Amino acid sequence: MESTLRRTWAEIDLDALAHNYSVLRRHVGHAKFLGVVKADAYGHGAVQVSRVLQELGADYLAVSSIDEAMELRANGVTMPILILGHTPKEQVGRLIEHHITQAITCHAKALEYSEEAVRCGGTLTVHIKVDTGMSRLGYLCDGDHFSTGVDGICAACSMPGLSVEGIFTHFAVSDEPDEDSVAYTKAQFSLFCRVIDAAQARSGHHFALRHCANTGATACYSETHLDMVRPGLLLYGCGAFAQKLGLRPVMTLKSTVSTIKFYAPGTSVSYGRLFTTDRTTRMGVLPYGYADGFFRSLSNRCSLMTEYGAAPQRGKICMDMCMIDLTELPQVDVGDEVEIFGKRNSVNDLAALAGTIPYELTCAVSKRVPRIYLRGGQVTDRELLLRF
Numbered sequence: 001m002e003s004t005l006r007r008t009w010a011e012i013d014l015d016a017l018a019h020n021y022s023v024l025r026r027h028v029g030h031a032k033f034l035g036v037v038k039a040d041a042y043g044h045g046a047v048q049v050s051r052v053l054q055e056l057g058a059d060y061l062a063v064s065s066i067d068e069a070m071e072l073r074a075n076g077v078t079m080p081i082l083i084l085g086h087t088p089k090e091q092v093g094r095l096i097e098h099h100i101t102q103a104i105t106c107h108a109k110a111l112e113y114s115e116e117a118v119r120c121g122g123t124l125t126v127h128i129k130v131d132t133g134m135s136r137l138g139y140l141c142d143g144d145h146f147s148t149g150v151d152g153i154c155a156a157c158s159m160p161g162l163s164v165e166g167i168f169t170h171f172a173v174s175d176e177p178d179e180d181s182v183a184y185t186k187a188q189f190s191l192f193c194r195v196i197d198a199a200q201a202r203s204g205h206h207f208a209l210r211h212c213a214n215t216g217a218t219a220c221y222s223e224t225h226l227d228m229v230r231p232g233l234l235l236y237g238c239g240a241f242a243q244k245l246g247l248r249p250v251m252t253l254k255s256t257v258s259t260i261k262f263y264a265p266g267t268s269v270s271y272g273r274l275f276t277t278d279r280t281t282r283m284g285v286l287p288y289g290y291a292d293g294f295f296r297s298l299s300n301r302c303s304l305m306t307e308y309g310a311a312p313q314r315g316k317i318c319m320d321m322c323m324i325d326l327t328e329l330p331q332v333d334v335g336d337e338v339e340i341f342g343k344r345n346s347v348n349d350l351a352a353l354a355g356t357i358p359y360e361l362t363c364a365v366s367k368r369v370p371r372i373y374l375r376g377g378q379v380t381d382r383e384l385l386l387r388f
């Protein structure tokens, strides 16, 4: 693949991933480990990330759809995979055939899946999803819904086409430190535990895998680790908790200076003339724009990192290019690398500037940006998601 042509790429440091995994493993002690690799592993490349997790002995993976699960199966990933989102019932046969675990989110779907599994002559492995306050998917179990919710879960446990291996819930604010959020998270966890106790008592079924700890809960609420933790962002070394735990960013997004020009004072730069030079300005052009995943809302408000220091980004970010001010950085030359975010320019800071979360920035790195995989400082693989 000769596709560093445009000279913007994402370096995926698989050693950092292995480091993060081992730190997290130590942090959670006896609990099993599910790595969340949905959305192409938050933009890092699900196949590569999953292969490493499989090698390191992780217990489970989670994706959002059957397509994401099949991509992993087609690329040598044999470990258990849980689909967190919806799968049409017509696909139940494929789930069984490829040993893919499905989340069950309500009574109607449990019935549908069980019927279809029986029709296929197989058993579908499932994890029951409990809605304890996220108000998205899952058996509603709070307040007046407790009894009906538990009944529904018990019913699923005895359906002929289903093998209920696990039960899980999802936190809404486990990553927020304020008192209200802490109380909410604890209430969600307490409800989850009560639902499990009631369902196990009523049905006699034992849930082998009880899990609820996403990134915030894995980092801050050890009581929620139960049988298995389920972090995503932490693995990729992004976010405030990753910093606290000594994790390393897995993705470093880089570009190169393609052109440098000098402008006289009073020259306007890029669409909309948002920036005008107030001195003789040495301006670099990077082949990196919003079609690569840069947020146009960051125009004229952020800095990118050169070898010699931060360079302010100037003017509107274009589809394929952006400009950086190199006046104070005369050492930076055409061809030099510029870090968009990663080890030296934190994705957390850039996300905060854009008024969003780091998840959105790594997920936004687009398909025309090649991923370069590194291990022991060596390039082990290159991937370009374009068709040619």
Ligand SMILES: *Cc1c(COP(=O)(O)O)cnc(C)c1O
Residues within 6 Å of the ligand: 036, 038, 084, 170, 213, 214, 215, 216, 230, 231, 232, 233, 234
């Ligand atoms: C995405 C997701 C996670 C992982 O969340 P992080 O905040 O990245 O740790 C865990 N569980 C479910 C159900 C999810 O959808």
